[in-house]
Amino acid sequence: MTAAANQNGRRPTTSRRLERAGIRDVAAAAGVSITTVSDALNGKGRLPDETRSRVREVAERLxxxxxxxxxxxxxGRSGLIGLTVTTYGEEPFTFTEFAYFAEMARAATSAALSRGYALVVLPASSRHDVWSNIALDGTVVIDPPDQDPLVSELYRSGVPVVSDGKPGNCPVTAWVDNDHEAAVLGILDHLSEAGARRIGLLTGTSTDTYTRLSTDAYLGWCGRVGQEPVYETYPAHDPAAGAVAADRLLARPDRPDAVYGLFDPNGTDLLAAARRYGLRVPDDLLLVCCSESDVYAGTEPPITTLSLKPRRIGTTVVNLLIDAIEGIDSGTGGATADPGTGGRLFPPRYRTAGTGPPPGTLMPTELIVRASSQRRSPRTTVSPPRTPGEL
Amino acid sequence: MTAAANQNGRRPTTSRRLERAGIRDVAAAAGVSITTVSDALNGKGRLPDETRSRVREVAERLxxxxxxxxxxxxxGRSGLIGLTVTTYGEEPFTFTEFAYFAEMARAATSAALSRGYALVVLPASSRHDVWSNIALDGTVVIDPPDQDPLVSELYRSGVPVVSDGKPGNCPVTAWVDNDHEAAVLGILDHLSEAGARRIGLLTGTSTDTYTRLSTDAYLGWCGRVGQEPVYETYPAHDPAAGAVAADRLLARPDRPDAVYGLFDPNGTDLLAAARRYGLRVPDDLLLVCCSESDVYAGTEPPITTLSLKPRRIGTTVVNLLIDAIEGIDSGTGGATADPGTGGRLFPPRYRTAGTGPPPGTLMPTELIVRASSQRRSPRTTVSPPRTPGEL
DNA sequence: GGACGCTGAAGAACCGTTTCTCCATGAACG
DNA sequence: CGTTCATGGAGAAACGGTTCTTCAGCGTCC
Known part of the structure; x- marks a missing residue:
């Protein structure tokens, strides 16, 4: 019964060890053709419900x-989506944005899963032999560097690519990013309102979009407001360098009375540095840092943080990507799109046909105000749902 | 040139849009057969170097x-390895062991990659249609519950499964775990030596191996030493419940003078609770918790933590799995094993042929001693290799 | 009563590799 | 000069589904 398959001109099936049942076995057991089995199982073709359920039952039994x-x-569809992370050194994930990445990846996994896709984690550094050995329907790229050869090749070979972080020069299908400029300006305003006269910045040396946009926004603001920029840079991927840079910043002769740190660990580092210099937070020094970690709710004092809302980003990125995947179709010429395949939020058919820039989406950030950035009331406030960083 | 393929009885290739070049195109362009192309590219067959390099060059060009x-x-090999995580609620990753999981996954990704495999993240809750849509060569399972149907099915269908965490009743190919009993006993001894008279435990309500083994070790120790157990349990996946449980523990009439918390956030929670009750750490209360986070080096006071060394675990698990994958072979009868396929650390051929228990590996943990568990010297000591958290 | 349309289902091509089998060719050898 | 071998390479059968096309049967409508 089980090994009935040598009709159809198949090899006599020399009594292999417990081979998994194939579609032919099911067909034979149910007394139908493999076409019928395929149709029955996939809900296609024109079959009476009776046949359908009988085939399904046999398949189940086997x-x-x-x-x-x-x-x-x-x-041509694998149901697999790549999740590319930039690498510093050998370790696959970026250190500095770790909590951000973890949250984002988590949301991305959820979103993908709920649409029937699974995520493959693929550091950008992996060599071709790994990449090309995997059939990917599309790829999410986190903060691709300018001219990423990987992204270019993927895109060229027709694989949709959606990036988290506005891409520099890479051609991508679409991208999603926070409105970093608005976020930084919002923070600077917030600090000003709290009484800051000279706001410093702790930033990174790398050239990724986040760092660049944020720093530029800061410099621009300084120019407009007429404050001399006070900032220190360090390689963000080096966990130890952050503490040193924080120290440098507070040791300067033109010491700032408020600091915004671009990276997750900056809060703790700055707090420690402040302690070393006998500066009280927030009385002598206002503090804000960008972080997804909730440890800053429990520090002494609690530190105001900017959340990039990685969950929202991850979900959006994946949904955009899947829309692109399912929209592309690469169809046989025209209207293969069944009208009732399930409602999508976005109109499919991306894939910038012409030469226009890829469609981008800016997502708001959220400033979680805590004691470290409020000179007066230590009462903790939270900005409504989003931060209108208008100036 | 590119569309040369209609020899070999293939469809006339009706001038499709930029189809990716197939092996037939390469063969045609190089003037050889597809067999030769395949052999040349994969380093197989008997081909003169000249042919090999010519074919390679053509392939490259195309x-x-x-x-x-x-x-x-x-x-029959996909180069894909599943990474299954238990889920609480909708979110794919376990909350409580988050830092642990992140580190572990990172190491696993690295290890897999360096052996040519990629990792697919698959929450155990995902339904069959996702699982079965992916060709997996093997799977890593994190802390599978007893009788996990997923694991059982995978194992039964011949897919190697290696678990992180000693499996309860699931049949697995191999497993890796920390020596939780030894770890807990070590901590209890450490606290005793620091002067603790009544040691409490903050533990979870779930039945996973980690929680069970640790709690049992604690209870056993209490029995041997003659101390009445003092512990509180809470659903570890609920971030808010931890703080409540910590509070409960310190509010008890038989308040412990030392506490070990099994989960990552317990340290902060206990510290906060202690503060509420006016207990000084370590003077009135000794504290240790299990965590991979380095924030405990910066708390006030720094908290002693137990690290489960997730990196080591992740690497080991993946290597065991790949050994099993490449060892299984499901061979055609016997010695298909080429003697020189590359040195493996472990002898292949796992796959418990008989009924014996699967091979398990116990890995040591590391206690990072900080101020919170030392009543006398506020001088911070650290077990050999790691960071000196200054005070 | 024949053309037609609809239902239910089977046939077979096809996706793009890998790999097993086999065939030329020419050199070496008895 | 006829075998045997080693070499280089071609042919074709899988792998296990999906899907396009075809087809038989049967009720219906002019």
Whole structure:
């Protein structure tokens, strides 16, 4: 019964060890053709419900699991999405944005899963032999450097690419990013309102979009307001360098009376540095840093943080990507789109046909105000849902 | 030139839009057969170096990328490894062991990559349709619950499964875990030596191995030493419940003078609770918690933590899994094993043929001693290799 | 009563590799 | 000069699904 398959001109099935049941086995057991089995299981074709359910039952009984590889080969869809992370050194994930990345990846995984896709984590540094060995329907790229060869090749070979972080020069299908400029300006205003006269910045040396946009926004603001910029840079991927840079910043002769740190650990580092210099927070020094960690709710004093809302970003990025994947279609010429395949939030058919820039989406950030940035009332306030960083 | 493929009885190739070059295109362009191309590119067969390099060059020129799906279908190997995480509620990752998981996943990704595999993150809750749509060569399971149906099915269908955390009743190929009993006993001894008379435990309500083994070790120790157990339990996946439980523990009439918290956030929670009750740490209360986070080096006072060394675990788990994958072979009868395929650390051929228990590996933990567990010298000591958290 | 349309289902091509089998060719050798 | 070998390479069968096309049967409508 089980090994009935040598009709159809197949090899006599020399009594292999417990081979997994194939579609042919199911067909034989149910007394139908493999076409019927495929249709019955996938809800396609014109079959009476009776046949459908009978086939399904037989398949169930045989423990039939369709071969993912075969299906992928035929349909051209693997159900796999790459999640590319930039690497510093050997470790696959970026250190500095760690909590951000973790949250973002978590949300991305959820979002993908709920639409039937799974995520493959792929450091950008992995060599071709790994990349090209995996059938990806599309890729999410986190903060791609300018002219990323990987992204270029992917895009060229027709794989949709959506980036988290506005891409510099890479061609991508779409991108999502925070409105970093608005965020920084909002923070600077917030600090000013709290009484800051000279606001310093702790920033990174790398050239990724986040660092660049944020720093530029700061410099621009300084120019407009007429404050001399006071900032220190350090390689953000080096956990130890942050503390040193924080120290440098507070040791300057033109010591700032408020600091915004661009990276997650800056809060603790700055707090420690302040302590070393006998500066009280927030009385002598106002503090804000960008972080997703809730430890800053429990520090002494609690530190105001800017959240980039990585969950929202991750969800959006993945949904955009899947829209692009399912929209591309690469169709046989025209209207293959069934009208009732399920409502999508976004109109499909991305894939910048012409030469226009890829569609980008800016997402708001959220400033979580705590004691460290309020000179008067130590009462903790939270900005409504979003930060209108208008100036 | 590019569309040369209609020999070999293939469809006339009706001038498709920029199809990716296939192996047939390469063969045609190089004037050889597809067999030769395959052999040349994969370093197989008997070919003169000249042919090999010529074919390679043509393939390069055409931008040829072999289809991962086709290769997987033919060879039965996808180069993909599943990373299964238990889920609480909708979110894919366990909350409580978050830092642990992140570190572990990172190490696992690295290890897999360096052996040519990629990781697919798959929450255990995902339904079959996602699981079975992916060709997995093997799976890593994190802390599987007893009788996990998913694991059982995977194992039964011949997919190697290696678990992080000693499995309860699931059949797995191999497992890796910390020596939780030894770790807990070590901590209890450490606290005793520091002068603790009544040691409390903050533990979880779930039945995973970690919680169970640790709690049992605690209870056993209490029995041997003659101390009445003092512990509180809470659902570890609920971030808010931890603070409440910590409070409960310190509010008890038989208040402990030392506490070990099993989960990452317990340190902060206990510290906060202690503050509320006016207890000084370490003078009135000794504190240790299990965590991978380095924020405990910066708290006031710094808190002693137990690290489970997730990096080591992740690396080991993946290497065991890949050894199993490459060892299984499911061979055609016998010695298919080429003697020189590359040195492996472990002897392959796992796959508990009989009924014996699967091979397990216990890995040591590391206690990072800080001020919170030392009543006398406020001088911070650290077990050998790690950071000196200055005070 | 024949053309037609609809239902239910089977046939077979196809997706793009890998790999097993086999065939020329020419050199070496008895 | 006829075998045997080693070499280089081609042919074709899988791998296991999906899907396009075809087809038989049967009720219906002019």
């Amino acid at each position: 423990g039939y699991r369709p071969s993912a590889a075969a299906r992928t080969l035929r349909t | 931008g040829y990328r072999p289809s991962a799906a086709a290769r997987t279908l033919r060879t």
